[in-house]
Amino acid sequence: MHSPDVVIAGAGITGLTCALELQDCGLEVVVLERGTAGREASWAAAGMLAAHDPANPSQLAPLADLSVTLYPTLLDRIDALTGVRVPIETRWTLEAAEGWRHHRAMLPALQGRGFRRLPEQSLDPRKLVPALRAAVDAAGVTVLENTPVRAAYQRGAGISVRTPDGVIQAGAFLDCSGAWSAAASPAKGQMLCVHAPGVFSTGTVGNVVVRTHDVYMVPRLDGSVIIGATVEDADFDRKVYEPEMRHLRAEAAELLPALAEAPEIASWAGLRPDTPDHLPILGQADAHAFVAAGHFRNGVLLAPATAHVMMQMVLGMPTSVDLTPFRPDRFPPVIR
Numbered sequence: 001m002h003s004p005d006v007v008i009a010g011a012g013i014t015g016l017t018c019a020l021e022l023q024d025c026g027l028e029v030v031v032l033e034r035g036t037a038g039r040e041a042s043w044a045a046a047g048m049l050a051a052h053d054p055a056n057p058s059q060l061a062p063l064a065d066l067s068v069t070l071y072p073t074l075l076d077r078i079d080a081l082t083g084v085r086v087p088i089e090t091r092w093t094l095e096a097a098e099g100w101r102h103h104r105a106m107l108p109a110l111q112g113r114g115f116r117r118l119p120e121q122s123l124d125p126r127k128l129v130p131a132l133r134a135a136v137d138a139a140g141v142t143v144l145e146n147t148p149v150r151a152a153y154q155r156g157a158g159i160s161v162r163t164p165d166g167v168i169q170a171g172a173f174l175d176c177s178g179a180w181s182a183a184a185s186p187a188k189g190q191m192l193c194v195h196a197p198g199v200f201s202t203g204t205v206g207n208v209v210v211r212t213h214d215v216y217m218v219p220r221l222d223g224s225v226i227i228g229a230t231v232e233d234a235d236f237d238r239k240v241y242e243p244e245m246r247h248l249r250a251e252a253a254e255l256l257p258a259l260a261e262a263p264e265i266a267s268w269a270g271l272r273p274d275t276p277d278h279l280p281i282l283g284q285a286d287a288h289a290f291v292a293a294g295h296f297r298n299g300v301l302l303a304p305a306t307a308h309v310m311m312q313m314v315l316g317m318p319t320s321v322d323l324t325p326f327r328p329d330r331f332p333p334v335i336r
Helices: 013-024 058-082 125-139 242-255 296-314
Strands: 006-009 029-032 088-090 093-096 115-118 142-144 151-155 158-163 166-170 172-175 185-195 209-211 216-219 224-228 264-274 281-286 289-293
Touching: 006 013, 006 158, 006 166, 013 029, 013 058, 013 125, 013 289, 013 296, 029 166, 058 125, 058 296, 088 216, 125 142, 158 172, 172 296, 185 242, 224 242, 264 296, 281 296, 289 296
Parallel strands: 006 029, 006 172, 029 142, 093 209, 172 289
Antiparallel strands: 093 115, 151 158, 158 166, 185 224, 185 264, 209 216, 216 224, 281 289
């Protein structure tokens, strides 16, 4: 292979969005994926664009806000390249908050505590990821699946990236390998999907996401509902366990009783890329080497902004958001 401008490790939503952004700037990009593109944390995600989630660290707000503003541009670009319009599944979120009562008109069946209304959207990553992959292909990015990165090391004015099939010389290397990045660690999340048409569409605004500290429910346009999710330190275990499924369903049914008997469609577990402070790692790690990993529960939300600021950093431009809270050197090096 001749020398591309940028090699990206990881073909999840972060890696693919970064690839599209860089390719659109006129760079030649190669993406190396250890397995199948988009089938790890991106495929397991619920797809909430939860920029206002109080569980988010406050330092995340500028990046999250930027990402929300960039999402329409990303979806338009995917549409232009592929003819596929990824739909917005929901446009509002009801979040548990004492003293609020917005849910009475929006979702009359919702039980219990007060909820506040947030203008947060959601989309289905299992629609977004294939469309994004098709857009990346159409833009001219090379994606090599089943090709793990063994090492990346500086060589002259560029970087050498070693794979099982040989060494690729590139101008820059960007690590977007999620939970497999040396900069991150896996945080397991188990969740399930049930068939519950009509449960969320009885109010005044159509489907809405419901989120509390203990559970979230994300309805899809097809009548299915995602119920999640655990947060576990379980290394790389992706098994689903019935006690956790029963607990999640019970939490959901306490708020919407119709979900107690809703037929289960599927259950799964994903591995979120986490960091000690739950903030992503974004920045330059070494000469010609960059990192965009550790997005924890916000990989789908932060993908457009991450791609934008990493493009700016790779090209030596000032970034639209102060990336100081996300510096790679805020943690000691990890060797795996």
